[in-house]
């Protein structure tokens with residue numbers, strides 16, 4: 001068997017608020033045990049049922065700004081009046097272990113990463129329609145009407161950035177969208193330009209050498225005989 005040594009893949013999943021990023025990410029993680037999802041930091045207040053250190057690291061605006069200043073954020077953005085960002089250290093640690101890391105983040109942050117790490121994988125999730133997006137944002141029941149409208153307007157602007165991504169998936173059905181994302185990740189893992197080193201086991205190398213030598217002995221080509 002040929003083994004390859006490689007760093008994990010950095011997957012950036014973006015899309016408008018309400019496009020279903022977290023649901024799709026959860027589905028994909030169920031099927032792929034080698035994917036680690038980064039836990040973001042935010043200055044937004046926890047919603048009902050959200051836990052610190054599970055859904056987000058919930059911090060104050062001042063604490064967030066301190067993290068920006070000391071360079072510990074890989075990316076960050078202000079969205080709907082709050083800070084959101086990815087802590088750098090844990091992402092690097094998981095990538096170095098060879099695990100794939102997924103960031104479920106909005107567009108400004110994704111574009112910051114694209115500038116610094118263009119070799120990451122950028123996937124954009126779209127809702128089937130803007131009408132459906134509005135319905136999903138409203139049905140969630142987590143935001144006020146004013147906040148919903150703010151997120152909806154932001155979604156229109158965000159969709160204009162679609163061309164900066166590598167792949168786009170329309171989230172019409174959770175299973176379909178999740179299996180597309182899994183397929184994209186599988187394909188990316190097989191890309192030759194993502195492989196750092198290819199090596200054979202010592203024993204296999206020996207067998208391979210023996211076979212090659214034997215073949216050369218028995219079937220060596222002599223162009224003069226043709």
Ligand code: 5GP
Nearest residue numbers: 017040076077079084085086104105106109
């Ligand atoms: P929510 O308030 O609905 O949890 O998140 C609002 C938006 O912020 C969503 O689009 C979500 O994906 C995005 N978001 C969550 N974590 C991060 C992060 O670490 N960085 C950035 N740039 N966006 C994030």
